[in-house]
Amino acid sequence: MKKCCKDSEGWQGKFHGYGYRMTVAREVILDLLSNTDKHMSAEDIYMKIHETHPNIGLTTVYRTLEVLSDMALVFKLDIGDGRARYELAESPKKPNHHHHLVCTGCRKIVDYSDFIDQEVKLLQDTEKGLSKKYNFKITNHLIQFYGLCGACSARA
Amino acid sequence: MKKCCKDSEGWQGKFHGYGYRMTVAREVILDLLSNTDKHMSAEDIYMKIHETHPNIGLTTVYRTLEVLSDMALVFKLDIGDGRARYELAESPKKPNHHHHLVCTGCRKIVDYSDFIDQEVKLLQDTEKGLSKKYNFKITNHLIQFYGLCGACSARA
DNA sequence: CTATTAATGGAAATGATTGTCATTAATAAC
DNA sequence: GTTATTAATGACAATCATTTCCATTAATAG
Ligand SMILES: [Mn+2]
Ligand SMILES: [Mn+2]
Ligand SMILES: [Zn+2]
Ligand SMILES: [Zn+2]
Numbered sequence: 001m002k003k004c005c006k007d008s009e010g011w012q013g014k015f016h017g018y019g020y021r022m023t024v025a026r027e028v029i030l031d032l033l034s035n036t037d038k039h040m041s042a043e044d045i046y047m048k049i050h051e052t053h054p055n056i057g058l059t060t061v062y063r064t065l066e067v068l069s070d071m072a073l074v075f076k077l078d079i080g081d082g083r084a085r086y087e088l089a090e091s092p093k094k095p096n097h098h099h100h101l102v103c104t105g106c107r108k109i110v111d112y113s114d115f116i117d118q119e120v121k122l123l124q125d126t127e128k129g130l131s132k133k134y135n136f137k138i139t140n141h142l143i144q145f146y147g148l149c150g151a152c153s154a155r156a
Numbered sequence: 157m158k159k160c161c162k163d164s165e166g167w168q169g170k171f172h173g174y175g176y177r178m179t180v181a182r183e184v185i186l187d188l189l190s191n192t193d194k195h196m197s198a199e200d201i202y203m204k205i206h207e208t209h210p211n212i213g214l215t216t217v218y219r220t221l222e223v224l225s226d227m228a229l230v231f232k233l234d235i236g237d238g239r240a241r242y243e244l245a246e247s248p249k250k251p252n253h254h255h256h257l258v259c260t261g262c263r264k265i266v267d268y269s270d271f272i273d274q275e276v277k278l279l280q281d282t283e284k285g286l287s288k289k290y291n292f293k294i295t296n297h298l299i300q301f302y303g304l305c306g307a308c309s310a311r312a
Numbered sequence: 313c314t315a316t317t318a319a320t321g322g323a324a325a326t327g328a329t330t331g332t333c334a335t336t337a338a339t340a341a342c
Numbered sequence: 343g344t345t346a347t348t349a350a351t352g353a354c355a356a357t358c359a360t361t362t363c364c365a366t367t368a369a370t371a372g
Binding site: 179219220 | 349353
């Protein structure tokens with residue numbers, strides 16, 4: 001039931017366009033991220049693909065994730081513990097533009113895209129206002145909510 | 157012209173209330189943060205106070221900042237490079253509730269509090285909606301804009 | 313198929329932060 | 343003020359995610 005290597009050809013072109021080569025490690029990692037809704041760390045990814053590709057090293061996982069981020073195929077996310085997580089940038093499985101709700105107890109991460117309209121409005125106004133007022137060329141924003149998930153709340 | 161040690165007595169009580177002792181290192185660091193509008197790293201702080209207090213170690217700076225954060229006198233801020241910055245939580249010099257505009261070129265950080273009303277409204281709606289929908293007890297949020305400051309923009 | 317050069321993996325390095333532990337100093341009790 | 347108690351300190355080592363190095367391998371152009 002897994003969609004395996006399905007987009008290889010599409011990806012091949014994209015890699016080529018960036019001057020990158022298509023390699024097994026890149027395909028395997030992209031494939032893994034395409035088939036999960038989790039937000040995995042480099043080591044999570046390493047351990048998972050190690051089951052089927054024990055020859056792919058952790059260093060390569062890091063390098064690959066950097067390449068994929070550069071190509072905007074993957075989004076790197078920082079929830080404030082010192083460990084980056086990664087998710088596929090465009091996925092049919094999750095809303096395009098979404099933010100994260102992070103449990104500070106167990107590090108569970110929930111995607112949400114509620115209130116996006118209101119948010120988009122605020123972002124537009126803010127970006128416009130701040131750009132002018134502070135002479136900043138804004139390229140990016142970060143919105144995140146922190147709290148305790150149900151389980152952690154109960155456990156507390 | 158520096159406001160030096162002025163709040164020592166007020167702080168003394170606060171430390172006491174938390175079961176902490178008032179020490180030279182704590183006073184010096186609090187004093188430094190009270191007299192700057194910068195967002196300094198532990199090492200920035202260490203180097204600055206080292207000029208007048210060469211006996212205070214970097215470890216103590218870290219521990220002190222942790223204590224001050226715990227007391228909510230200081231706010232620890234993460235702009236995504238692997239280095240935390242600190243600022244006085246309540247300062248007459250900066251807006252109470254503010255967010256940050258970060259230059260990804262030179263790490264310059266600008267405080268802003270524009271669009272706060274609109275933002276507060278969004279935050280309230282979002283927190284309320286997400287709390288219910290995902291059964292999360294939200295305690296905190298993070299909003300940050302990234303981009304290039306005028307200087308870095310020109311230099312690019 | 314061969315040459316070119318990007319990509320890889322394993323080990324070592326990095327760098328911010330934290331842990332350890334003997335020593336010092338802040339406060340409480342006298 | 344002196345003393346006893348124990349938190350706080352400083353120097354150093356340890357941690358741990360991520361990077362850097364470099365000799366080897368593999369992807370692609372021709
Ligand atoms: Mn997500
Ligand atoms: Mn600030
Ligand atoms: Zn949780
Ligand atoms: Zn800049």
